[in-house]
Amino acid sequence: MRRRTKLNINPKHVLIVCVLLCILLIAVSFRFGDKLLPVRNAVSTVITPMQKGINVVGTLISDQLDNFRSVNELLEENAKLKEKVDILTYQNKLLLQDKYELDGLRELFELDKKYIDYPKVAARVISKDSNNWYSVFTIDKGTKDGLEKNMNVIAGNGLVGIIVEANYNNSIVRSIIDDKSFVTGMFLKTSDICYVKGDLELMDENKIRVELIGKDAQVYDGYEVVTSHISPNYHQGILIGYISDIKLDPSNMTKTAYLTPVVDFERLEEVLIITELKEPLDGQED
């Protein structure tokens, strides 16, 4: 034994102590989850600058690599794209026609989207949950920049998720495609309520499950789903995505469908946070 007495402790005893410690910690975090927040805050305040640094380096490297892409590849792509432009111009014309028609109809139905201008803050995605099971990510703004728990996160004009934890210089966001995510949505055209529930099995197809659509709801593929007025945390009227594959449940009471989100979660680098919390529902009826 060349290393002092340290090695003489039986690993078995240490194991037992550590297992007990873990179980205690699990119990404590179940019971008093909120009390542990300061600890998390402290640790993540230290680690975040490191992650930011790594992120900068990574971006630099990947930018450099992109520059090396061969000219041939680009030429080929150019030819393909030109072809595509032709097709798209034609399609665009058709769509424009549809749009005029749609505008007219919308006016008729007074279904203008209710995008009120919320105050927003931009943030950068700096890290992702360290395992592959969830879609939780960290952004580089925190309470220091006025963020709070339950603020809505959007990108482009679609819903990304919600802040589940705001630390001093970073916040953790749970995206709507996450397996644990749950949002009450609403069909823009018919105001039917539905529940948008993330599902890991559908993540690859870039889809989210939509449940509990009323049996009588007159909804069809391609309808827009926005956040609903009954949701406690999400502001009303943020676009979530488009519906498809509507099916009647075996129970014959509700319908289930899939939803394609408007946000590209694969390439999420910058997001906007609505720095206004939704007011509690207490006062409202319905």
Add this chain to the structure above:
Amino acid sequence: MIRILVYLIEIIVCFVLQSSMFHYISLVNVMPNLLIILVVSHAYMRGRMTGLLMGFFSGLLVDIFYGNIIGLYALIFMLIGYVMGYVNKVYSPDDYTFPIFMVAISSFLYDFFYYVFEFLLRGRLNFVYYLRRIMLPEILYTVLVSVFLYKLLHMINKKLDQKSDKGA
């Protein structure tokens, strides 16, 4: 003392890399599990005690940073570290294939427990899907990375051994 410091740095570096380089190193949307490589390599090189403590602390870091329940990852990592520490009895400095095999097994165990705790308990029963979509790619990728990472860790360990021999 130096050894403990080096271990701490290793844990933090692996964790930061794993959580921040996701844009650049993930294949088919899956990240290699660097921490499990770290824990298993040290358990294999140094025995149960090191595996145990290493697992406990890296698990705790993940817990504090991401988990909802503090202690769950720590427990999984720690048990894997401890069990893998038994393999230390057949440790040989020249063997580079055996630890990688061990990494594969541990990676599977970790994912399996993770599935049980976080998904099965919430009623997600489609095990085969998760196996195909997440576990297998993750294990393969982890094994691939461990081929290089183990060599590096082994080198660091050798240096540390030499140093403490001199000191003693």
